[in-house]
Amino acid sequence: MEPVDYVLLGLAILIFSCWSVNWALHIMAIAYGKWKLRHKLKTSVPEELPGVSIIKPLVGVDPNLFENLETFFNLKYPQYEILFCIQDESDAAIMVVQSLIQKYPKIQTKVFIGGRTVGVNPKINNMILGYEAAQYELILISDSGIKMCEDTLEDMAVCLNNKVGMVHQMPYISDRSGFASHVEKVFFGTQHAKMYLCANMLGINCTTGMSCLMKKDVIQEAGGLTAFAEYLAEDYLLAQAFIDRGWQVKISSETAKQNSGHYSISHFHARLIRWTKLRIATIPLVSALEPIFQCMFLGAVASWAVSYLFDWTALVFFLVHVLVWFLLDYILAKVVQGGPLPYSKFEFLVGWILNETCFLYFIFCAHLNPVVEWRGHKYKLRWGGMMEELNSQNNYKSNLKHTLIEISSDKA
Numbered sequence: 001m002e003p004v005d006y007v008l009l010g011l012a013i014l015i016f017s018c019w020s021v022n023w024a025l026h027i028m029a030i031a032y033g034k035w036k037l038r039h040k041l042k043t044s045v046p047e048e049l050p051g052v053s054i055i056k057p058l059v060g061v062d063p064n065l066f067e068n069l070e071t072f073f074n075l076k077y078p079q080y081e082i083l084f085c086i087q088d089e090s091d092a093a094i095m096v097v098q099s100l101i102q103k104y105p106k107i108q109t110k111v112f113i114g115g116r117t118v119g120v121n122p123k124i125n126n127m128i129l130g131y132e133a134a135q136y137e138l139i140l141i142s143d144s145g146i147k148m149c150e151d152t153l154e155d156m157a158v159c160l161n162n163k164v165g166m167v168h169q170m171p172y173i174s175d176r177s178g179f180a181s182h183v184e185k186v187f188f189g190t191q192h193a194k195m196y197l198c199a200n201m202l203g204i205n206c207t208t209g210m211s212c213l214m215k216k217d218v219i220q221e222a223g224g225l226t227a228f229a230e231y232l233a234e235d236y237l238l239a240q241a242f243i244d245r246g247w248q249v250k251i252s253s254e255t256a257k258q259n260s261g262h263y264s265i266s267h268f269h270a271r272l273i274r275w276t277k278l279r280i281a282t283i284p285l286v287s288a289l290e291p292i293f294q295c296m297f298l299g300a301v302a303s304w305a306v307s308y309l310f311d312w313t314a315l316v317f318f319l320v321h322v323l324v325w326f327l328l329d330y331i332l333a334k335v336v337q338g339g340p341l342p343y344s345k346f347e348f349l350v351g352w353i354l355n356e357t358c359f360l361y362f363i364f365c366a367h368l369n370p371v372v373e374w375r376g377h378k379y380k381l382r383w384g385g386m387m388e389e390l391n392s393q394n395n396y397k398s399n400l401k402h403t404l405i406e407i408s409s410d411k412a
Helices: 003-036 065-073 093-103 122-133 152-159 179-189 191-201 216-221 234-244 265-282 284-293 295-310 314-337 345-357 359-368
Strands: 052-058 080-086 108-113 138-142 164-168 171-173 211-215 248-251 256-258 371-374 377-381 387-389 403-405
Touching (some): 003 191, 003 284, 003 295, 003 314, 052 065, 080 093, 108 122, 138 152, 138 216, 164 234, 171 179, 179 265, 179 314, 179 345, 191 248, 211 216, 211 234, 265 284, 265 371, 265 377, 284 359, 295 359
Parallel strands (some): 052 080, 080 108, 171 256
Antiparallel strands (some): 138 211
């Protein structure tokens, strides 16, 4: 055999091995998802659960904001407070929050307006006043678009123990109408869910910060939220700080149901491109390996590998590969949903094909324009996840004025 033949043989074996591992991950995600996402934790003595300070950073309003925030006023949890953090004093979200406070006067609430600049990350700048004022030992950071079930906080709190320091929810989508919502639901129930469940099972950091419960003393030990204000992917790095200090990071049995009132295919794709840019800057090695975990790309190279190794027909292998992958993804989507899917099989097929064929496009766009646009600002990412804001003269206007409005009441 010529040297080039040895190289091709080694490459074919490597690709076939990656293909085999992917099927193992698929089965693992389905099995772990069926157990984890249906295994709710409860305590026999709810009164002994520690208090939780819920930090809700808000920017603007959408049609579902009132509905989303109201779910946090109806949590079945013995002791908690809600700390609303709003950057701009003219933000219409203030009126929504005040109407909810008037509707639920027995819930402990505080409203912080103005924030304080402690770094480049606008979310941390917005949350910092609420974080510093938090009176309980547990902190739940929850995005404005999250709709929470009444028993979810209990499930998350029970997960915490002397080994587990952070519990986060796997991102998913609330049931909404429209094809754009279905496409999002297919993505978060298949591609994203497979890697999220497998990573958590294997102890790999996969945290997204849309809904995270954590121990405040560990955050303080890591330098407080301020220590992460120079990073855009503060959620991932915050979880890594827990892991570096010997704490485990686990997922809740309840998914984080995103329920934004504004959604479209273009908005969703822009979000995925932004996430791709963050992964490239923060965890470049993982980003480089991502294509081998995608159906179409892996199927194409694996088809060549099996034709080289076993003289199988590449086209037939590719079609069978895609069909079986699709069927396993459909099973996984039903596992994550916890019941019948709220869309037809045809809608699932179209959404699945769209998600699977766009992956390389997202990578191309991320490399073509590495600038990240978020919350009305533009940032340049550096290796390691640090960032610098472009046009820094447009930093938050509220730096000049910090206003604290505190509306509190004792919980019955």
